[in-house]
Structure formats: C-alpha cells, structure tokens
Amino acid sequence: MPEVIIYSTPTCVYCKMAKEFFKKNNVRYAEHNVAEDDAAREEMVNKSHQLGVPVIDINGEIHVGFNRSELEKALGLR
C-alpha cells in the first residue's frame, strides 16, 4: 500500500473531493488539518513550497491540488 498523506482545511472542497476519491478507490490516507495544526502547516509548506491546499504526499511525491488523473497515475490505479 502506498503511504498517502493529505494536508487539508475543513472548508476546502478539492480536499473533500480528494478524500472521496481515496475512499472510492480504497486508498488509506492520513489527514492533517493545517487550519489548526501549525506544525503540519509548516511541514506542508516545506514539502510543497507553497501554501495552497490540498497538498497530497504519495510515498514522498508531492501533488498540489486535486487532479484525478494525476493521482490515478501516482497510485497505480490505471
């Protein structure tokens, strides 16, 4: 199983879409709410060099935003 981490905020719709996409494809993920968790926010900025959400870390490969086909490829779903 790939190790998947999503950095999100509660109001971000693309974060919700990404999480629904993970659930639909049975991808397990860890989630950090960067609106509240300052350490996670810093970690996200260090990994992605930017401040937008979602940031998705798949085995250390960083994806900014929700791009379904990009994630499918990174997760080997097609």
Add this chain to the structure above:
Amino acid sequence: MYDLVIIGGGPAGVAAGVYAARKKIKTLLIAKEFGGQSLISADIQNWIGVKKLTGLELAQNLEEHLRAQGGIEILDSDLVARVEKISGGFLVITENKKTFETKTVLIASGSHHKKLGVPGEEKLNGKGVVYCSTCDAPLFGGKTVAVVGAGNAGLEAVRDLFPYANKIYLLVRSDKIKGDPITFESVKANSKVVILYQAEIKEILGDNFVTGVKYLDKSDNREKELKLDGVFVEIGSSPNSDLVKDLVNLDERGQIIVAHKTQMSSLPGIWAAGDVSDVLYKQNNISAGDAVKATLNIYDYLNKK
C-alpha cells in the same frame, strides 16, 4: 460525427446534456469537472428546488443527474482547447489532443477568475496569492492579509477571513463598494478590517512568499507599501471564450454574443449559454435555463437540416 458536442460541466452544460439525451440527440459532453464555479461555494441557498446545499453537493447532483441519462457520452478530465470549422460542421480539439467531429456545438465553458496582471502575481500564486478564499482563508490564522476587490466576492473573502486573520485590508480601486450593502455592513463593523479606497495594486512583493504589496494611493497620487502575509484576489471573472474566439462574435469583455431568444451565436451551428455568453445576470438557475433553451433550438435546427 456527433450531432452535438457540449463543452462544460456546470449548470448550463449539464442541463443541456439532460435535455439532449431526452431528445435522443447523439451527444458528447466534455468537462474537466462538474459543478461550475459554485463548486467551491460553502453554502448555496438559491438553487431552485433545494433549500440549502454546498457547492460540492450541487456538483455531485449535477453529475449524477447527467450520468443517469442513457445515450449520452461523457469525456471527463479533459478540456477543449479549440473549435474549428469543417465542412458540414465543426472539429472539437481537446488539450489531450483528442478530436471529435460534430454538426453543432454548445459552448457552456463558463468563466474564470480574473488576475490582477501585476508583477509578482504569477510567481507568488499559491505562495500567499490566493484566488479561492473559502479554500485557503483558514491558512492565514494570525496573519495580516489584503483582499483586492469591492464586489460581493471581495466582501465575502473578507468575511471568510474574519475567524482567522488578525488584520484584513480591503483594497478598493475606486471610491465605491460594489457588493451588497448587507454584506458590506458586516465587513465595515469588524474591527479587524481596514478599508483603503482609491488603492490600485502595482506589485506583489516577496521572494518565496508574499511579504507585501506596492500600491498607488490615487487620493494623493503616491506609491505606498503594505506589509502582508497574503493577498486575496477577487476582482471578478473573465469568460472562457478563447476556444471559439476566431469563429464567433465576442463583445468587448470577451463574452460570446448570442441571440437571446435561441442562444445561437453569430455563427450558425454554435450556441452558447451560461457565464461564457453575454447574458446579463450570471446565475446558476439562468445558466441552466438558457442551456435548455439552446438545446431545444439545436434540436429544431438539426431536424430542419
């Protein structure tokens, strides 16, 4: 060859798709995602028939309704790059270099967030420059930010920031607020908010992240600077009409000029509906209705041929 290619997955595109399927028009709908610009909305209370829903719920409802129709083909996760005229119809070319031949086209590609077009903006996009306040406002807890724009979107961005930011500058280019008075009252009443009128942004400053802005204060004609952690850009939208700009007549804002009885553009065979058209009011319900009108007219056009 298709009878109809629908471009867009917002309320207009989906409404057209449902009607086209029910009329058994041989149709392909191309959309990168569903829901249109309301997708990022936290709360929609004026979509007729539903008291209250989120933008994501609206998007899911639209997609489900469309996919419940038999006989319509859907290409998702791709965007149309351009449309060309060919004999007997049109060639639709996507960004992934797929091509489709069709007798008619309905453009329902909506519009996109306008950018300021000042130095520093591109470089700092996502690095303190924000175009989706509902998404990213929570990232600015304890920070000093500016919102650019005096329409409803600007005022709502300020409100999105209330629970998080320490200080919020609202930069207004003219000396007037264009958004709704009710929203403005709540913005004005918040002690975190400082409103700067006649402030025209000249540059967004920062190397790795936003550190401030340079603006022209038109009241005394002097350039000034603000120290900031973020800039929220909410200055309106611009139609996604590039894909047909050489084929149909556009107005001065780039909107596709349509005949409002039929939604047909200046070129027979191409229709437009929703925010990409020169409709006076940009509303989900109007977009859906105008697209239905267009589809019924396309049906008549195909049958007369």
